[in-house]
Amino acid sequence: MQNRPVIIRTLDIVGDKKLSYFKFPEEMNPFLGYRAIRLCLDKTDVFRTQLRALLRASVHGKLGIMFPMIATIDEFKAAKEITLEEKANLIKAGHQVADNIEIGMMMEIPSAAMLADQFAKHADFFSIGTNDLIQYTMAADRMSQFVAYLYQPYNPSILRLIKTIIDGAHKEGKWVGMCGEMAGEEQAIPLLMGMKLDYFSMSATSILNARQVISKLEVPAMEQLVAKALTCQTAEEVLALVQKTTKSALNV
Numbered sequence: 001m002q003n004r005p006v007i008i009r010t011l012d013i014v015g016d017k018k019l020s021y022f023k024f025p026e027e028m029n030p031f032l033g034y035r036a037i038r039l040c041l042d043k044t045d046v047f048r049t050q051l052r053a054l055l056r057a058s059v060h061g062k063l064g065i066m067f068p069m070i071a072t073i074d075e076f077k078a079a080k081e082i083t084l085e086e087k088a089n090l091i092k093a094g095h096q097v098a099d100n101i102e103i104g105m106m107m108e109i110p111s112a113a114m115l116a117d118q119f120a121k122h123a124d125f126f127s128i129g130t131n132d133l134i135q136y137t138m139a140a141d142r143m144s145q146f147v148a149y150l151y152q153p154y155n156p157s158i159l160r161l162i163k164t165i166i167d168g169a170h171k172e173g174k175w176v177g178m179c180g181e182m183a184g185e186e187q188a189i190p191l192l193m194g195m196k197l198d199y200f201s202m203s204a205t206s207i208l209n210a211r212q213v214i215s216k217l218e219v220p221a222m223e224q225l226v227a228k229a230l231t232c233q234t235a236e237e238v239l240a241l242v243q244k245t246t247k248s249a250l251n252v
Contacts, residue, residue, distance in 0.1 A: 005062045007127065007177070009106065010050055010079075012036045012068040031132075031141065036069030041078055051086045058098035066127055068106045073115065076105055076122055107176075108132035113161045116168025126169050127201070130180030134158055153182045154191075154235040154242075163195050163226065170196065177201055187239055189213045190246050191229060194222030216249045 013019055013035060027033040040047035054065055067079045080103050087097050107113055108129035116126065130153060135142040137158060140150035152158065162178075169176045177199035182188045184202030189210055192200065196219070202210060225245045232238045 001061050003062050005064060007064040007066050007104070008054055009066045009068050010037070010054075011040055011046065013039065031135070037067050037075055037079055038069060040067075041075065041082075044082065047079075047082060048086055051083050052090060055083075055087050055090055055097045055101070056095055058101050059096045062100065063098060064102040064104055064125065066104045066106060066125075068129070069108065069132075070105045070119075071109045071111050073119060073122065076119060080122065106132075107165045108136065110137050110161060113165050116165040117171050118168075120169045120172035120174045123174065125174055126165055126176045128162060128165055128176065128178040128180070128197075130158075130162075130178060130182040133161065133180075137161060152235040153185070153188060154238040156230060156232050156234070156238060159191060159195075159226070159238065160230055162192075162197075163230065166195050166197055175199065184210055186210075186213055186250075187242050190217055190222050190242055191226055191238075193217055193219055194224070194226035196223075213250060217246065221245070 013022075018024065024030075025034055034042075040050075051065070054063065057063065065083060067076060070076050070079075083103060087101075090097050102124035104123050104125035104127065105112075105119065106129045107116065107119075107126045108131075110133070112119060113133065119126070131142060134140075134151055134153055134155075138150045138152065138155070140147040142148075142151050166176045175198040178192065178197055179201040181202075183192065183197075183200040184206030186209065189200070190213070193214065200210060225242065228245075229238045229241055232241065
């Protein structure tokens with residue numbers, strides 16, 4: 001990657017991601033159960049193997065390690081402590097490890113989002129996982145056709161959570177990215193610009209259009225858009241406001 005930053009998420013399985021060779025417990029709500037960092041902090045032998053591989057690879061580029069499904073500060077601190085232990089063990093064993101590794105987390109659980117300013121004292125960066133953040137906030141399974149109408153990225157409650165995350169990180173001088181479908185959506189980009197999101201992650205097919213949208217908009221105007229959007233009551237009101245505000249700039 002020629003010293004461009006590479007962010008790697010540690011093992012994030014169960015829910016909609018299962019492994020055929022690993023037996024998981026049967027749970028009524030697997031999306032809310034034994035998965036991701038919860039599994040890794042329990043199966044530390046599996047977790048430590050991943051971390052050692054990442055740490056040894058760190059000398060070949062600019063690496064960020066990201067923990068998924070973090071709900072509490074204690075979880076993040078425990079995962080970070082294990083990472084630093086493995087770093088020390090590798091150095092003691094004579095392996096090279098980079099000094100500039102960033103250790104961050106996914107922001108996808110409302111409890112963490114509401115404490116973003118406190119998490120930012122311990123994490124180097126956040127990546128907002130909008131797909132899960134939306135389904136957990138709206139209490140709506142994003143895989144269910146019966147409650148698909150509740151998957152609302154533009155609901156003011158979701159926007160307020162996203163802004164809380166970004167503001168909390170920036171308060172401590174930390175950066176915020178976004179993964180998930182929302183970062184590449186034309187209607188979302190003006191709002192995310194106004195919230196001062198630092199990094200947008202999206203599929204390759206969305207990049208050219210996103211760059212075009214960003215180049216046509218001014219951040220101060222988008223900040224005013226966000227202020228108005230956060231006072232809306234519905235997702236439909238937000239979308240109408242975005243279209244009205246950006247219509248002339250985007251020629252839509």
